Amino acid sequence: MNTLLLRCAVEVEKTGSFTEAANNLYMAQPNLSKNVKKLESLINISIFERTRNGVIATPKGKEFLNYAKNILNEMDRLEEMFTKTPSEMQSLSLSVPRASYISNAFIQFVKNLNFEKEISIDYVETNSVQTIKNVAEGHFDLGVIRFPLDYQRHFMQYLENKNLKWETLLDFEFVVVFSKNHPLASKEVIQISDLNPYVEIVHGDVSIPYMDNHDIKNTIKNKDGKKIYIYERGSQFELLSQINESYMWVSPIPEEILIRHQLVQKKCVDEKHIYRDMLIKRNNLDVYKNQMSKWFLNEIEKSIKHILS
DNA sequence: GGCACTCCAGGACTAACAAC
DNA sequence: GTTGTTAGTCCTGGAGTGCC
Numbered sequence: 003m004n005t006l007l008l009r010c011a012v013e014v015e016k017t018g019s020f021t022e023a024a025n026n027l028y029m030a031q032p033n034l035s036k037n038v039k040k041l042e043s044l045i046n047i048s049i050f051e052r053t054r055n056g057v058i059a060t061p062k063g064k065e066f067l068n069y070a071k072n073i074l075n076e077m078d079r080l081e082e083m084f085t086k087t088p089s090e091m092q093s094l095s096l097s098v099p100r101a102s103y104i105s106n107a108f109i110q111f112v113k114n115l116n117f118e119k120e121i122s123i124d125y126v127e128t129n130s131v132q133t134i135k136n137v138a139e140g141h142f143d144l145g146v147i148r149f150p151l152d153y154q155r156h157f158m159q160y161l162e163n164k165n166l167k168w169e170t171l172l173d174f175e176f177v178v179v180f181s182k183n184h185p186l187a188s189k190e191v192i193q194i195s196d197l198n199p200y201v202e203i204v205h206g207d208v209s210i211p212y213m214d215n216h217d218i219k220n221t222i223k224n225k226d227g228k229k230i231y232i233y234e235r236g237s238q239f240e241l242l243s244q245i246n247e248s249y250m251w252v253s254p255i256p257e258e259i260l261i262r263h264q265l266v267q268k269k270c271v272d273e274k275h276i277y278r279d280m281l282i283k284r285n286n287l288d289v290y291k292n293q294m295s296k297w298f299l300n301e302i303e304k305s306i307k308h309i310l311s
Numbered sequence: 312g313g314c315a316c317t318c319c320a321g322g323a324c325t326a327a328c329a330a331c
Numbered sequence: 332g333t334t335g336t337t338a339g340t341c342c343t344g345g346a347g348t349g350c351c
Contacts, residue, residue: 019319020318020319032320032340033340039320052319052320057319
């Protein structure tokens with residue numbers, strides 16, 4: 003008995019056809035047929051019941067094939083462990099919202115990479131609808147989307163239509179962030195009306211499934227106020243730290259970033275909307291098999307614990 | 312019933328390789 | 332170089348299914 007015979011039998015069970023299994027294994031059908039027969043004579047059982055519409059495994063055959071699959075998996079793991087070369091590519095692509103705790107996790111993730119090996123990482127910050135598109139179309143491995151819980155139904159329907167899986171990362175209330183020199187910086191209790199005299203910095207490409215831009219802008223609080231729309235996160239911190247009259251609604255920011263940019267964040271007593279950050283992935287992609295994904299998600303978890311502590 | 316199609320299996324043959 | 336073994340292909344046959 004050898005692993006080739008086992009692979010033949012396992013492939014036949016997988017496809018339910020000698021012909022298809024032979025194609026998949028790049029061998030002629032008669033040879034595959036002989037290999038399976040040889041295996042059956044070696045173990046003295048019939049692994050398959052041959053029918054006109056293909057083959058099905060017998061009860062004994064199923065039992066045998068389960069052992070065979072375990073052996074082949076172990077063989078593959080063994081081979082993988084000892085044939086990986088130092089040049090093996092570390093690759094991951096992420097499409098995420100503009101969130102400091104996520105970028106912090108990303109930095110920690112990158113710090114842990116092996117710089118001796120090849121690296122190919124894509125990290126894009128964009129809106130939730132674009133992230134869903136990026137992941138659904140296979141351009142990115144993982145995505146994180148953000149939406150107000152009021153719009154959960156829209157997003158769930160959209161994710162289902164795109165055949166994506168999801169899991170919740172974090173529910174939170176937006177906090178308001180501004181310069182430590184902002185007139186409100188010393189105020190203990192902030193109300194939404196306190197912000198009216200000041201300039202709000204807003205991400206300009208907010209998007210909600212099944213809603214057009216006009217509808218979305220109508221949902222934004224303080225819609226008649228003073229606004230600066232930005233499309234990348236670097237400018238946001240520069241504006242907030244340099245323009246003392248500016249403020250922004252954000253997810254909770256890690257303390258070290260606030261210190262670095264000389265910012266303060268405060269809860270607003272009358273802001274009660276809950277937002278949700280959600281991890282999304284394609285149905286056919288088992289990201290937990292991907293070591294890189296695991297590392298990144300581990301850093302996200304740590305980052306979330308950090309901002310909640 | 313006849314025919315075409317599909318699937319599996321067996322026989323004949325070939326090529327590569329190791330042992331002597 | 333010869334022989335035996337192994338693993339592969341090609342050709343073909345048997346048998347079931349679907350269609351007319």
